[in-house]
Amino acid sequence: MQDSLIETGPADAQPLAEIRLNTGLSIIIPTYKEVENIPHILNRLDALRQNYNLTLEVLFMDDDSQDGSVEAVAASGFDWARMIVRTKNRGLSWAVIDGFSAAQYPILVCMDCDLSHPPEKIPQMVLGLATDQQMMVGSRYVPGASTDDDWGFMRWLNSVVATMLARPLTSVRDPMSGFFAMRKADFDRAQDLNPVGYKIALELIVKCAFGNVGEVPIHFTDRVHGESKLTLKEQLKYIQHLRRLYLYRFxxxxxxxxxxxxxxxxxxxxxxxxxxxxxxxxxxxxxxxxxxxxxxxxxxxxxxxxxxxxxxxxxxxxxxxxxxxxxxxxxxxxxxxxxxxxxxxxxxxxxxxxxxxxxxxxxxxxxxxxxxxxxxxxxxxxxx
Known part of the structure; x- marks a missing residue:
């Protein structure tokens, strides 16, 4: 597969006309007990929306948290943000798929709610889609990218091993990323989607047969509010997911x-x-x-x-x-x-x-x- 690194400079230095952002964006955010983070991410997305005069919608795909998340979105007053509560087929990957299916705009963006993914990088990702890239990934492992200093050795090792296991499926340097953008038209053509676990980007790269995937360097920030959902059970699901993808590809x-x-x-x-x-x-x-x-x-x-x-x-x-x-x-x-x-x-x-x-x-x-x-x-x- 061919990969490319999109270097565009600081996002806030890119005028809207240069980014060629002339279509709407649907930003899908899967959530489970993220009530503390919802106001913060909405404020950052609103700042981005105003800076670039964006047409966007934000869909929070919530797995029935019952922690006040619904009320938090309603209290924001943003008519472009809404909460969809899911009570069946719960899980991060299926939440994203359901959100992509419900999206109304031509450009789809997936990101986490825990503020680990910088919304300010979204314009650069859309710029990549304006060229020949089929997907743009917010990457931790390309020149210019970084992570918080308190990542620990085991967390780093876990990420490296997971990436290596996915190498036969794609040469993307950060296929584990949960921050990516793609065209809705490409998603609508995807067949046999059958994810398990939390690595939906890898599922889409394989099932959509993406040959051109660009990577934008990001600074990955550890969550401040809430608890991580990355458990041993989810890591075992990743192995199961890899098996499915290997069977599909080979x-x-x-x-x-x-x-x-x-x-x-x-x-x-x-x-x-x-x-x-x-x-x-x-x-x-x-x-x-x-x-x-x-x-x-x-x-x-x-x-x-x-x-x-x-x-x-x-x-x-x-x-x-x-x-x-x-x-x-x-x-x-x-x-x-x-x-x-x-x-x-x-x-x-x-x-x-x-x-x-x-x-x-x-x-x-x-x-x-x-x-x-x-x-x-x-x-x-x-x-x-």
Missing amino acids: ANAMYLAQFLVVGASGVVVNLLVLSLLQLIGLPDALCLAGGIGVSVVTNFMLNRRFTFSYARDRNIAAQFAGFVGASAIGVAVSFGVSLILRESAFEGMSYGLQLAALCGIAAGMIFNYLGNRYFVFRKTHIRK
Whole structure:
């Protein structure tokens, strides 16, 4: 992906005509228990509105805080600001999506309510959209950007690791940013939006297939009022979100990788069962068959739950029958190769049976994957 850094100088030095800000702005602010911050951010946005004679609306998308936030917006007296209380499908990402859907103006801006994002940078972000940029991000990690001095090492490390994990999806230097601007027309064309957690910018970059994303340097300020919503639970949701995005962007590679991971667990199960049966004194053929049989069951359950999770709503009995049928060639190959190698290449060797079983598993794996990916768990069988 191509990225660019938009350098425009101080926002308050840019006349409106130079910014080419001739359309309205919809500023979406997701909130939950941010009553103390609402008056402050509204005052800063009002100053920006007056300085540039902006046409704007501010939509606070509140997850039913019941902390006086509704009254705070009403008490402001600004007719361009309103509160939308959400009681269903709550969460930061979906709050932003709902706000973008409800927005009436062509330019969409997302920002936090905790004053960590400087509203004064919005004109520079709109300037980027006036060129060939599809999204403009308020970035903490480009030249000229900074964060408050009391960030601590663990918070910095958390941000760096999260950014690195997103690198295969985008080369944007701060894809974790919650401060960004884009065109509503691009948002309206987005398909398959399915975010979880709080990193909605990354979701939109991937699902909107943005190739040109610009970054504006900002100073990221720690919140003064209220409490941070970044909990361990939200960080775990980010991992889940990344998995979804990797599946969306690199579907075949990800399905294969997950299938192989499940297959590796099946190897462990296979060898454990095989070894136990061997200790009992059963014939080699029965030991091999027992290991394969138990691993088939565990592989089916794990693949249904994780690898091909989109198919979990289908009848499990019929699906297992299909899984066994589609895997039959792979099982036969695995069993046959294992027996042949046990009686030839590994005959008389210590753990020869186990080595033969490993080779058989590897030979059958490709047949198992193709059969399950394109027959048992075909997406065309799933109604969206």
